[in-house]
Amino acid sequence: MPRVKLFIGNKNYSSWSMRPWVLMKEARIPFEEVMLRFDGFSPGSKFKTEIASVSGAGRVPVLVDGELHVWDSLAIAEYLAERFPDKRLWPRRTKRRARARSVCAEMHSGFSDLRTHCPMNIDASLPEVGARVLSEHHGVRADLDRIVMLWSELLSDYGGPFLFGKFSTADAYFAPVVMRLRTYALPVPAGIESYASEITRLDSVSEWIRDAIAEKDFVAFEEPYRAGASRQEVE
Numbered sequence: 001m002p003r004v005k006l007f008i009g010n011k012n013y014s015s016w017s018m019r020p021w022v023l024m025k026e027a028r029i030p031f032e033e034v035m036l037r038f039d040g041f042s043p044g045s046k047f048k049t050e051i052a053s054v055s056g057a058g059r060v061p062v063l064v065d066g067e068l069h070v071w072d073s074l075a076i077a078e079y080l081a082e083r084f085p086d087k088r089l090w091p092r093r094t095k096r097r098a099r100a101r102s103v104c105a106e107m108h109s110g111f112s113d114l115r116t117h118c119p120m121n122i123d124a125s126l127p128e129v130g131a132r133v134l135s136e137h138h139g140v141r142a143d144l145d146r147i148v149m150l151w152s153e154l155l156s157d158y159g160g161p162f163l164f165g166k167f168s169t170a171d172a173y174f175a176p177v178v179m180r181l182r183t184y185a186l187p188v189p190a191g192i193e194s195y196a197s198e199i200t201r202l203d204s205v206s207e208w209i210r211d212a213i214a215e216k217d218f219v220a221f222e223e224p225y226r227a228g229a230s231r232q233e234v235e
């Protein structure tokens with residue numbers, strides 16, 4: 001069994017879990033996946049009880065490496081970069097690496113309107129919701145505009161196909177945003193659509209999507225827009 005464990009939530013909903021999972025899969029860092037189903041976030045829920053045994057923060061993801069427990073996706077990414085330096089999870093050049101850290105930190109602390117009004121839901125197809133949210137919530141439009149500008153600049157500066165040329169932590173960090181673009185059919189320029197397609201074609205992301213759809217686990221409190229699960233099939 002791999003020494004490293006990654007505790008995650010439902011793949012259909014847990015965008016923060018997706019980030020280190022995709023990063024580790026793409027870098028071929030072996031790990032054991034431990035999925036804790038979202039049944040509720042109250043203190044007495046099974047999820048909160050189970051996650052409490054590995055993290056006092058009570059949230060996923062959590063990386064367990066022997067006796068060390070690392071929580072928060074950005075802290076996990078930084079730990080992995082130090083633990084597996086040969087994987088080069090950040091760009092090699094200093095200035096490029098600093099810029100990559102900046103965009104990950106912006107994702108980590110920002111884009112709250114997009115995250116709130118367009119929660120990750122891979123199993124769903126909600127183009128009508130996306131159109132309504134963009135028209136009713138100016139903050140979502142501002143977040144989307146910022147993402148388009150940011151990705152466009154990086155793809156132009158570093159030549160693609162990924163944000164910093166080669167796949168890095170930054171691409172794993174924005175993978176859940178790509179899922180939102182798909183679910184809510186958010187309009188983006190052709191160049192951004194091409195980048196989104198590159199992300200979905202990654203083996204790691206394709207596997208996550210398949211697993212998310214295969215869950216067929218409708219969690220009502222994660223579903224502000226649907227009354228029941230869809231019938232998407234795993235490709």
